[in-house]
Amino acid sequence: MKVFKFGGASVKDAEGVKNVVRIIQSHSDEPLLVVVSAMGKTTNALEVLLQLSVEHQSYAEKINELYEYHLQIVKGLFEDIHHEVHFFLAQRFQSLTRALQKARRQEYNQVYDEVVAHGELISSGIVQAYLAQQGAASRWVDARSYISTNNLHREAQINWPLTSSRINRDLAPILEGEIVITQGFIGKSSDGHTTTLGREGSDFSAAIFAASLNAASVTIWKDVPGVLNADPKRLASTVLYPELSYYDAAEMTYFGASVIHPKTIKPLANQQIPLLVRSFKHPDEPGTRIHQSQVVPPAPAIIFKQDQTLITFNIRDFSFITERNMSSIFYLLDLMHIKINVMQNSAISVSICIDGNTSKNEALINSLSSEYDIRFNTGLSLLTIKNYTEETIAEMSRDKEILLEQRTRHTYQIVVRS
Structure with missing residues (x-):
């Protein structure tokens, strides 16, 4: 089986979701688990909402803007205005509103995790609903039911034995007949509270699922052609790495390369699971393969x-x-x-x-x-x-x-x- 991860840029609008679903369907001949991030800049918007609530300011306008953003995506995907995804979206925003209302009474980092988790929960639900509408056998699952953590909010540590046991017990049988759609970035502590794995932690989530299921590979779908030697937004001339060793990739992420979350490499390297970084804009291109090798990068x-x-x-x-x-x-x-x-x-x-x-x-x-x-x-x-x-x-x-x-x-x- 394989694990895919799609970031926020890939699902920022209805056309993006359609493209993601096309990529998923082109690989549906084998077991597939898909990790989805929040849509576009939703996490940033949720942070703004939380700050407004904590500062006793009105967030009504901002939450309506965020709802309308997701509603327009839904309308671009589903012609039926009575499709159950509309009910799903309304429910999630009601839950978000409740979380914001109690934000002032809870410890900040705890409520931060509860609020920002809504981005992934909403996006994954929309993607799964559209995938099902296209005829693919698929199931939405809540990552918090499987990824068990401590209670260090915003930077939670994984309880690996319990997490791996749950994933193997419950998800492996489902994957035999359905594509699993779940969320990145989120987990649940032993006392039942939502936790997050660190900003941009969806890559790490994909690695957790892959390591627990002994996947054949993980593919992170990005808006760049693969791992580049520099940020193309900062340097006009960049070099694509066709392949990298786990060692070089781990050091690059540690030093701040944003293409992969720093914690992603370790669980994959421990089990020799290749990590592919590919472009969702050009899904037929090979991108970068990160694996056990002695390859020398072609450029600093x-x-x-x-x-x-x-x-x-x-x-x-x-x-x-x-x-x-x-x-x-x-x-x-x-x-x-x-x-x-x-x-x-x-x-x-x-x-x-x-x-x-x-x-x-x-x-x-x-x-x-x-x-x-x-x-x-x-x-x-x-x-x-x-x-x-x-x-x-x-x-x-x-x-x-x-x-x-x-x-x-x-x-x-x-x-x-x-």
């Missing part, structure tokens, strides 16, 4: 990561940085769930580059301000060149104000002012 990977914060912790008495100093900093980073993107130390200071989460970063600085003199810069960019050449370094660092620079055997990184 150039990765930009925006909205970075550089923090430097200086020892006050000019004694040297010790393992004890490092331990105290790392303890708080772990406690606050802050990931280091680059780290560098000198005799009397430690510098870290982290994502620009204002509230977390301020808490970190406040917690350590009694021990260190702290300097920080915000609104920076991190540039990573993997498998660099001197020519690439010279080209990409030209005319940039560099605040931190680091080079290893295969990777070059600089933190610069944006």
Whole structure:
């Protein structure tokens, strides 16, 4: 069997949904599980709704806009105005309204997960309904019934034994006769609350289902021809990688390449399940194959990561940085769930580059301000060149104000002012 994942760009309108269904039908001769993301920029819209609710502002206009957006997609797919998908859509928006109404009374991250999960629940329901209308035997399932997590909202960790057991027990028999349509990004904690796996986590969901079902492959359908060596929105000239090793793909995602979610590679590499990245705009093209190999990428990977914060912790008495100093900093980073993107130390200071989460970063600085003199810069960019050449370094660092620079055997990184 195979697992497909379709992102928001592929289902942003009625024509997109029709194209997705055509792709699914062209592969319906074998068992297939399909993971669907929220439509277009729905997750962003849901975040706005939640913020308005928390701030005691009216969200009526915004929720009506989001409902109309989905309704227009439904109207473009179903001629029958009495089709049950209309009832399904109304139900989901009623559920969304209830979640927003109680947002002010719940812990923010918990209600965040409950609210934003509606995007995937709605989109997958519409896709399955249209697939069924086209005559394909298919079934909509709620991913929360299968993906079991802890209660770390917005970045939930998978309970792998329970998740794999549920998926194998329930979904494997269904896949023998029906295409399964489900959601990315969401799960459920042991206490019954909706959780999410991290922003853009639908790729990871596909990997979870694939690893649990021992799938032959996972295909992520994107609006790009495959994995490119750079973001085509930033660089005019890019190179398509026909294939990549799990190792190179994992490092690229860690450094910030957005084409694949960082957690996707590990469960697939552990079971030697190939990951294909292909274009939904040109579904006959092969794209990129990520698998166990020693292939050397044909061009350096150039990765930009925006909205970075550089923090430097200086020892006050000019004694040297010790393992004890490092331990105290790392303890708080772990406690606050802050990931280091680059780290560098000198005799009397430690510098870290982290994502620009204002509230977390301020808490970190406040917690350590009694021990260190702290300097920080915000609104920076991190540039990573993997498998660099001197020519690439010279080209990409030209005319940039560099605040931190680091080079290893295969990777070059600089933190610069944006």
